[in-house]
């Protein structure tokens with residue numbers, strides 16, 4: 447068993463000393479005022495041992511990391527039919543890209559770019575009585591933590607400024623790949639992105655993807671072939687037009703969010719989450735990426 451504590455303490459020390467921490471996302475007003483000096487990291491291993499360092503207990507806006515959770519819930523409800531509505535190819539484009547190349551006949555390239563996640567939200571709305579509360583309960587129950595919640599201010603802030611997401615949704619709607627109206631879908635999409643979690647909470651939720659679909663309490667949420675598919679999509683599409691770079695540097699399936707969080711995992715071994723609000727030019731956490739590169743290089747633990 448690897449003792450991750452000295453490794454992550456050292457990573458935190460180095461991260462806190464870094465001068466160039468990247469740029470905090472400013473296109474969603476409510477998340478632009480986060481302290482760029484925050485850095486946290488947590489690891490949960492296969493024996494359920496939790497290691498944490500830095501600001502690992504502090505909550506932040508998980509943003510696009512939520513796309514994996516909405517995908518997971520929709521996939522467990524509708525099964526393989528999901529792939530009629532959304533593809534599984536990396537887009538090679540930024541997360542908010544709108545080009546028609548990203549969509550063929552209104553089918554977004556994958557569920558982890560905004561366009562794809564908007565379709566996944568539409569599927570959940572069509573299949574749930576109370577999408578917002580049922581999605582939140584799903585996430586809370588995986589983590590066994592009822593304190594996890596939406597951030598109303600962030601959701602509202604994004605609803606008021608997310609014009610590109612409205613444009614994407616209308617484009618998809620024009621191809622008849624949205625069953626519900628754009629307002630309803632975007633409202634749910636913005637709420638799902640606004641969920642707040644700490645690194646410690648994130649590793650508990652993403653434990654299901656490293657532990658064959660089972661959470662820490664051993665309840666099953668996904669079948670093994672479904673876990674395989676979601677991890678494959680995280681590896682090829684989790685970092686937008688930097689997915690190749692993340693595989694090259696880090697070598698783990700994972701997902702980033704513009705709140706500065708990254709979560710990644712090695713199946714059957716460990717799940718890791720980092721938080722540093724400064725982003726690189728591709729919208730992924732700058733220090734989070736280098737922390738994870740150090741972790742997998744030093745320990746030799748990656749899928750490769």
Ligand code: GLN
Nearest residue numbers: 509510541560639703704
């Ligand atoms: N809510 C954000 C958006 O739709 C999520 C983007 C992200 O985290 N990459 O733009």
